[in-house]
Amino acid sequence: MRTRASLGLLAVVLLACSHEPAAPPAPRPIAAAPAPTPKQAASAAPAATTQLPDTSRDDEAIARAAKDYVDLLVSISPETATALGDHSRDADLDDYTKEGEEAGLKREEAMLADLKQRFAAPHASRSARTDLALVESALAVDVRMRRTLKPLVRSPDAYTEPMNAIFMMAARDYAPAADRARAALARIEKIPGVVAAARANLGAPPKVWLQVGVEQARSARAFFEEQRKFLAGALPAPDRPRIDAAIAGAQKAYADYARFLEHDVAPRATGDFAAGRDLFEFILREGYFLDENADQLYAMGERIFQQTLSQMDAVAKRIDPKAKSWPEVTRRVKSHHPTADDLIPSYRREVARARAFLVQKDVVPFPPGDDCQVVETPPFLRSTTTASYEPSPALDADTRGYFFVTPVDKTQPRAVQEEMLRENDHGDQVDTVVHETYPGHHLQLSFARTYPSLIRKIVDAKRAAVIGSDLFAEGWGLYSEELMSELGYYTDEERLMQLEWTLVRAARVMIDVGLHTRGMTFDQAVKLLTDQVHLEHALAVSEVKRYTMTPTQPLSYIVGREEIMAMRDRYKKAMGDGYSLKAFHTAILSHGTIAPGLVAHEMFDD
Numbered sequence: 001m002r003t004r005a006s007l008g009l010l011a012v013v014l015l016a017c018s019h020e021p022a023a024p025p026a027p028r029p030i031a032a033a034p035a036p037t038p039k040q041a042a043s044a045a046p047a048a049t050t051q052l053p054d055t056s057r058d059d060e061a062i063a064r065a066a067k068d069y070v071d072l073l074v075s076i077s078p079e080t081a082t083a084l085g086d087h088s089r090d091a092d093l094d095d096y097t098k099e100g101e102e103a104g105l106k107r108e109e110a111m112l113a114d115l116k117q118r119f120a121a122p123h124a125s126r127s128a129r130t131d132l133a134l135v136e137s138a139l140a141v142d143v144r145m146r147r148t149l150k151p152l153v154r155s156p157d158a159y160t161e162p163m164n165a166i167f168m169m170a171a172r173d174y175a176p177a178a179d180r181a182r183a184a185l186a187r188i189e190k191i192p193g194v195v196a197a198a199r200a201n202l203g204a205p206p207k208v209w210l211q212v213g214v215e216q217a218r219s220a221r222a223f224f225e226e227q228r229k230f231l232a233g234a235l236p237a238p239d240r241p242r243i244d245a246a247i248a249g250a251q252k253a254y255a256d257y258a259r260f261l262e263h264d265v266a267p268r269a270t271g272d273f274a275a276g277r278d279l280f281e282f283i284l285r286e287g288y289f290l291d292e293n294a295d296q297l298y299a300m301g302e303r304i305f306q307q308t309l310s311q312m313d314a315v316a317k318r319i320d321p322k323a324k325s326w327p328e329v330t331r332r333v334k335s336h337h338p339t340a341d342d343l344i345p346s347y348r349r350e351v352a353r354a355r356a357f358l359v360q361k362d363v364v365p366f367p368p369g370d371d372c373q374v375v376e377t378p379p380f381l382r383s384t385t386t387a388s389y390e391p392s393p394a395l396d397a398d399t400r401g402y403f404f405v406t407p408v409d410k411t412q413p414r415a416v417q418e419e420m421l422r423e424n425d426h427g428d429q430v431d432t433v434v435h436e437t438y439p440g441h442h443l444q445l446s447f448a449r450t451y452p453s454l455i456r457k458i459v460d461a462k463r464a465a466v467i468g469s470d471l472f473a474e475g476w477g478l479y480s481e482e483l484m485s486e487l488g489y490y491t492d493e494e495r496l497m498q499l500e501w502t503l504v505r506a507a508r509v510m511i512d513v514g515l516h517t518r519g520m521t522f523d524q525a526v527k528l529l530t531d532q533v534h535l536e537h538a539l540a541v542s543e544v545k546r547y548t549m550t551p552t553q554p555l556s557y558i559v560g561r562e563e564i565m566a567m568r569d570r571y572k573k574a575m576g577d578g579y580s581l582k583a584f585h586t587a588i589l590s591h592g593t594i595a596p597g598l599v600a601h602e603m604f605d606d
């Protein structure tokens with residue numbers, strides 16, 4: 001993700017991985033020179049030139065509707081506004097009262113109803129119809145999920161989300177440090193009010209969600225100490241008493257919140273984390289634009305799980321013909337890991353290596369303003385994150401993205417530290433870097449921000465998520481892993497660990513569907529990951545915590561990859577002798593981060 005070292009944020013080493021290709025010259029944005037679609041290649045003319053005049057008369061109205069949607073989000077959620085790069089409300093936090101939540105939902109429902117009425121039969125270009133579908137999907141899914149899952153009543157971690165908004169203000173230098181610090185300080189002073197709302201709202205959350213809330217609340221003390229460094233460095237000395245008072249107030253509020261959760265809420269933490277089949281399949285249909293139901297996706301997960309096991313057995317035999325099974329080999333491979341102190345530098349080396357390999361192979365374009373940094377995961381995210389990527393806000397001029405890596409907690413027993421390092425072994429690092437940076441999330445999301453449509457830029461904000469984007473973004477990440485294998489990037493040991501994570505993703509499909517539609521328990525999900533995938537127990541627990549809180553997201557990796565592979569086969573057949581990997585990648589990356597089904601409609605002019 002973000003920042004300049006001068007911010008002193010998290011007291012970590014920030015690693016810039018922003019390089020220009022050695023040759024040829026820096027690439028242009030793909031939007032300026034997109035690869036031809038199969039239909040364009042056949043006709044030697046863009047499809048738009050053959051459309052009837054009235055097929056785009058609603059395009060401008062749809063673009064205004066997308067702008068109205070963004071304005072609504074900014075109005076409802078200042079924290080989302082910051083995530084998007086709109087800094088008009090940086091001094092405010094979301095309204096965490098039930099009344100505020102209900103008012104926002106009603107405004108979303110009213111906008112959705114208006115769009116359905118106004119554009120019942122739109123006369124619009126294909127791209128504008130896609131944008132309209134994205135706005136309507138985002139509204140419908142957000143309303144349905146919030147009304148069903150009731151996060152203010154059932155999700156203790158909802159009240160720790162302001163830390164993320166505050167973190168982004170310190171981390172990204174979108175404005176003078178003093179301006180950002182004043183707004184962040186105003187937000188910190190509002191934290192006790194957020195915790196007061198939690199006390200009034202929380203009912204009977206699922207036990208596992210309670211645990212996540214406690215962990216995140218406890219992380220607040222360290223988090224706000226890091227903010228003290230930023231605030232004190234950016235604001236004049238006379239503001240120091242106000243800074244100290246605000247930090248002390250926020251730390252006390254979250255310490256009290258953790259105790260409240262443990263002593264008052266824990267006895268009633270009997271809620272069910274399962275989303276239920278109705279909501280689950282609503283998201284698949286309305287958010288992901290999929291025809292398959294939950295059971296069909298479960299069968300896909302089972303099939304790919306078994307295929308991957310066979311592949312792993314074959315690779316393990318190449319590494320050690322005498323090994324009884326692949327888990328025996330991976331246990332040895334996991335011992336090849338960095339020291340705790342070398343964790344961040346070792347990820348630096350892998351990011352540079354992956355990018356250089358792709359430049360040499362010339363199979364992907366590179367985004368304009370390519371800039372990626374590796375930083376330690378913020379403390380409040382460490383309980384559920386081992387490594388992850390965060391793109392730059394959609395509306396910010398800043399193009400740098402951040403690759404979070406969770407450091408080893410040296411206060412933990414040595415055995416726990418070793419377990420964490422084993423999950424950052426060399427093979428796992430190679431695979432993680434490919435997935436998160438090059439050619440994975442950083443590359444893809446950096447291109448997505450160049451797409452001119454406003455709604456397609458909004459893929460990763462707290463309340464503005466276009467749900468189908470997960471299917472493409474995570475599908476692309478997993479596709480990237482397989483692509484690098486096809487290109488000969490991995491050693492056998494690295495390939496084995498990459499396949500292990502493919503196995504994890506296949507298991508995620510079964511666990512995701514199982515937890516939310518088939519009555520699978522938390523412990524059964526952990527057991528599947530430890531016994532059949534052979535993850536370390538601590539990592540398996542962290543993974544399943546996240547799965548319980550994000551229905552349909554865990555399955556997006558495998559399902560998205562399969563959709564992208566199908567598009568590649570279709571593109572190759574359509575283009576014939578004109579096919580190349582780079583042409584396909586340029587074409588598929590030129591539509592923004594939208595559901596693969598929508599990408600296919602545009603690429604193939606269905």
